Amino acid sequence: MTLSAEVYPILVTGALGRLGRALGPRLRADAPSPDAVRLTDVHDLDVTDPSAVAEAMGRLRPRTVFHLAAWTDVDGAEAHPAEARRLNADAAEVVARAAAAAGARVVHISTDFVFDGTKAGAYVEDDPVRPLGVYGRTKAEGEERVRAAAPDGHLIVRTAWLYGAGNRDFIDAVLERARAGRPMRVVTDQVGCPTWTEDLARALVAMVAAGCRGTLHACGAGEASRHAMAVAALRAAGFDAVPEEITTADLPPSAPRPARAALSCERLARETGFRFPPWQESVRRYVGQLSC
Ligand SMILES: NC(=O)c1ccc[n+]([C@@H]2O[C@H](COP(=O)([O-])OP(=O)(O)OC[C@H]3O[C@@H](n4cnc5c(N)ncnc54)[C@H](OP(=O)(O)O)[C@@H]3O)[C@@H](O)[C@H]2O)c1
Numbered sequence: 001m002t003l004s005a006e007v008y009p010i011l012v013t014g015a016l017g018r019l020g021r022a023l024g025p026r027l028r029a030d031a032p033s034p035d036a037v038r039l040t041d042v043h044d045l046d047v048t049d050p051s052a053v054a055e056a057m058g059r060l061r062p063r064t065v066f067h068l069a070a071w072t073d074v075d076g077a078e079a080h081p082a083e084a085r086r087l088n089a090d091a092a093e094v095v096a097r098a099a100a101a102a103g104a105r106v107v108h109i110s111t112d113f114v115f116d117g118t119k120a121g122a123y124v125e126d127d128p129v130r131p132l133g134v135y136g137r138t139k140a141e142g143e144e145r146v147r148a149a150a151p152d153g154h155l156i157v158r159t160a161w162l163y164g165a166g167n168r169d170f171i172d173a174v175l176e177r178a179r180a181g182r183p184m185r186v187v188t189d190q191v192g193c194p195t196w197t198e199d200l201a202r203a204l205v206a207m208v209a210a211g212c213r214g215t216l217h218a219c220g221a222g223e224a225s226r227h228a229m230a231v232a233a234l235r236a237a238g239f240d241a242v243p244e245e246i247t248t249a250d251l252p253p254s255a256p257r258p259a260r261a262a263l264s265c266e267r268l269a270r271e272t273g274f275r276f277p278p279w280q281e282s283v284r285r286y287v288g289q290l291s292c
Pocket of ligand 1: 013014015016018019020041042043045046047048067068069070071072087109110111112139159160161162167
């Protein structure tokens with residue numbers, strides 16, 4: 001899918017993160033010129049610095065801002081709530097306000113962790129949020145502050161369980177252990193929607209192309225326990241090992257997480273025609289690429 005000329009210039013924050021490493025190259029590949037997509041990270045645009053954000057928006061005059069920079073260390077957020085809030089809520093507002101002032105649409109990335117994981121079915125966009133931990137609370141506050149700062153020009157995309165090239169993720173950890181021949185214990189009672197960053201990058205392009213606004217869910221199709229995800233990754237890499245099944249109660253204490261926070265992507269499909277592949281297929285393709 002190609003984007004129309006009026007969405008450029010594009011500014012991306014947090015572009016060296018896991019999602020940015022998939023989205024940045026995708027945006028650049030379709031851009032009319034190299035300057036039309038400005039990829040930034042903390043070293044060249046610190047989103048917690050309001051004057052730096054205002055200066056960048058004034059200089060670059062983007063029409064679309066993908067705001068990916070965030071505090072994503074879920075356990076670390078419990079120990080550093082002020083820092084997590086500064087990045088996930090305060091900076092989200094700063095970016096959204098500056099984008100609105102520049103006449104740009106802001107695409108803000110949020111998370112399934114805004115929900116408590118007690119719903120029997122998949123969460124839809126209008127379900128009330130009820131985060132369990134600091135990370136989820138700061139992300140939920142970030143959503144509210146983006147809505148207030150850019151009432152007409154925001155798109156909030158909730159996603160889940162990202163994996164892909166770049167920062168070490170759950171699949172990397174599982175495969176590293178398997179290669180080292182070390183035993184593995186993985187929980188069966190945390191269920192979510194594994195999402196390949198490459199699939200999400202395609203979905204984000206589809207959302208911007210379709211002019212989506214408001215809040216949308218976007219994640220891999222189907223749901224998996226962490227254990228099922230580990231087994232799928234191991235099989236795709238040619239390992240026969242099956243991790244020992246444990247529950248969250250068997251692990252050392254960590255940040256509270258929603259037990260089962262599947263997200264419904266029906267609104268995304270209706271508005272864009274985009275459907276994520278089944279999560280098993282994407283894990284197979286991603287791990288297949290790693291093995292090449
Ligand atoms: N990872 C997941 O499973 C998951 C699930 C649901 C939703 N999300 C959301 O998806 C978005 C992208 O997540 P991700 O996994 O790509 O995160 P990530 O890998 O942690 O990337 C975030 C990026 O933001 C940068 N950053 C940190 N502080 C910054 C600052 N003050 N100014 C500018 N950049 C800064 C980080 O740089 P440093 O690395 O140098 O700190 C990093 O490159 C986030 O909003 C996250 O909440 C993630």
